[in-house]
Ligand code: SF4
């Protein structure tokens with residue numbers, strides 16, 4: 001979808017590419033080959049960086065690319081290795097990877113049925129194949145639209161003849177579709193002798209049909225996309241857990257005040273350090289942090305402990321439900337429900 005298109009754009013179709021490869025070295029050949037490989041390498045470099053951000057995250061990746069490479073030698077070498085691997089795959093090995101390493105081709109056979117849409121040759125229309133004879137009425141002679149020119153075989157990077165049916169080696173590059181369409185244009189026949197079609201579609205001469213399976217898969221896919229988008233859009237910036245410290249009961253402060261000790265964890269999913277404060281939102285109590293106010297660092301979990309202090313008049317049972325708000329300035333960014341243990345008088 002990217003590399004072959006670039007190759008066709010710079011070097012022309014497969015005939016031009018063969019001619020260019022056979023041609024002696026010239027400025028034109030050097031310029032085309034250099035441009036192609038330079039673009040291939042640049043794309044490989046971009047893909048390699050994207051791949052690395054997927055594995056180590058954008059923050060770590062940015063440290064590697066924005067700092068002196070010697071300070072991140074491992075990451076820098078990883079980027080180079082990935083770049084050369086992608087470049088090798090796209091510039092040199094290509095379909096050899098598809099047919100010998102990638103498991104998808106092997107799985108393809110068991111996942112297809114007669115309704116599966118694939119790159120396919122319309123044998124009803126194409127057969128019986130025969131070379132083109134000038135002035136001949138092919139229909140009257142019982143001949144199909146395939147003029148047996150073998151161009152679809154010549155352009156196929158994996159060297160298969162799609163007219164023999166769907167094969168494991170087909171990487172769906174569609175080069176045979178483009179080539180056959182150009183032949184059909186030349187002989188004045190409609191395009192699409194090789195096209196995306198299902199076995200049933202070819203046999204029954206029908207186009208794309210919304211079968212029960214297609215409708216079901218479409219609904220599932222739409223539901224998944226909507227759920228994923230909703231989760232992304234409604235994803236909170238901060239996630240807080242506040243739990244009473246295990247093994248601790250309440251402490252008496254005098255003047256009818258009691259306290260409970262809690263452990264808290266704040267997950268900061270933003271890229272900024274958050275200056276947060278805690279307040280009891282359900283009662284008129286007080287919160288005292290153990291130690292200093294924690295720094296809620298970006299993309300990390302911050303932990304600490306705090307005391308919640310309530311007046312006796314607010315404690316109505318052995319476990320009083322309370323809520324604690326987490327504020328950034330005056331803005332409430334999260335709220336947690338927990339319980340307060342105290343003497344219910
Ligand atoms: S390119 Fe088209 S016409 Fe030529 S052999 Fe292939 S299917 Fe037949």
Ligand code: SF4
Pocket residue numbers: 119152155156157158159160161162169170171172173174175176177
């Ligand atoms: S789409 Fe056509 S050219 Fe491409 S691999 Fe499959 S049969 Fe060969």
